[in-house]
Structures are given as structure tokens and as C-alpha cells.
Amino acid sequence: MIDRRWLAAGILALGLTACGTTPPTRYLTLAVAAPAQPGAGGTGLVLRPLDVRWPAALDRLEVARPTGGVEMAVDELTRWSAAPGRLAAAALTADLLARRPGAVIAPWSDPTPADAVAVTVQVETVSEQMAGYGLTAEISIACGPAPPRRWTFEAQADGAHDTQGEAQALSRLLAALADRIAGDLAC
Numbered sequence: 001m002i003d004r005r006w007l008a009a010g011i012l013a014l015g016l017t018a019c020g021t022t023p024p025t026r027y028l029t030l031a032v033a034a035p036a037q038p039g040a041g042g043t044g045l046v047l048r049p050l051d052v053r054w055p056a057a058l059d060r061l062e063v064a065r066p067t068g069g070v071e072m073a074v075d076e077l078t079r080w081s082a083a084p085g086r087l088a089a090a091a092l093t094a095d096l097l098a099r100r101p102g103a104v105i106a107p108w109s110d111p112t113p114a115d116a117v118a119v120t121v122q123v124e125t126v127s128e129q130m131a132g133y134g135l136t137a138e139i140s141i142a143c144g145p146a147p148p149r150r151w152t153f154e155a156q157a158d159g160a161h162d163t164q165g166e167a168q169a170l171s172r173l174l175a176a177l178a179d180r181i182a183g184d185l186a187c
Helices: 004-018 084-099 163-182
Strands: 026-028 051-053 062-066 072-080 117-129 132-143 149-158
Touching: 026 163, 051 084, 062 117, 062 163, 084 117, 084 163, 117 163, 132 163, 149 163
Parallel strands: 026 072, 051 117
Antiparallel strands: 062 072, 117 132, 132 149
């Protein structure tokens, strides 16, 4: 017959070995990227705070990566430092200001000047590509009372198919979008 002390010791040892440590949670953000080429001055250009809309499947704190088709990979231990749509708006705003030196963002609390430029970005898809990620967005730029100009932006950026590679690729894609928008801000 088995001695109960040995049985209890064995169960305790198994219980203790099952206790491990969870890897630390990593937090990612989107980085501002230098302009591809020096931009035209933006002195006197007033932008309304950018309106960036992010796909619902990706607008979550856990980093979700498209893996092709209809599947998404969610990494529970890697999170965005804020909602991805907000991170994208902050990075795109900083990217635009770097490309149009002297431009300013109108504060929310002040009445917006009539000639302020409103930029709306509706990100339609973020997709996994062979060598990285792709982004498709619908852009609207409105200057005063004139009808807004609308166009579609599509680009790809290299990046590893992991959470950090996705963050780096998205940062480069937003920088490329800022390059394109900066060239279309003249009213």
C-alpha cells in the first residue's frame, strides 16, 4: 500500500511544477516616420483634428493580425498601448505635421476657421501580403464650403508576420499615406 505522505508529497510536487510564470505583456505603438522627401511649407494651413476610422475587427487592444482569408490571429500577450484607431490618428497627424512644417491642428474647443482643412481616413482593409502587410483606405479632404475630394489609397509595406512586424509595417503605411495626403492639402 502507498504511504499517504508519499502520495501527498507527489501531488504537492506536481502542483508546484504546474505553477509557472506567464510571459510579460508587451505593449506596441505606431511610430512616426520621416518624410520621403521634404514637404512644402504649411504656414497658414489649419487642419481640423483628423478623423481616422479603423476596421472593427482590428480596433481592439489585443494585437490582431490578418492571416489571409477570413482568419485573424489574436495575440493575448501583446497589446496596443491605446486603441489602434487612436494610435493611427496620432501617428498620421504627426506624420502630416512633419511633412507640412508650419501647419497647425485647430483645437477642439475653439471654433474651427472656415478655411480649415478636414481630412477623413476610412481604413477599409489591413491585409497580410507575401512580404508584409497591405492597407486600403478611402480618403476625403474638405476645404471650406467646396465639395470634398475623395480618393482611394492602396499600399504595401514589408514586415515580418508577427506583432512587431505588423506595428512596423503599419507605421510605414501610415507614413506613405501622410506623404500622399500632404501633397493634396492645397485648397
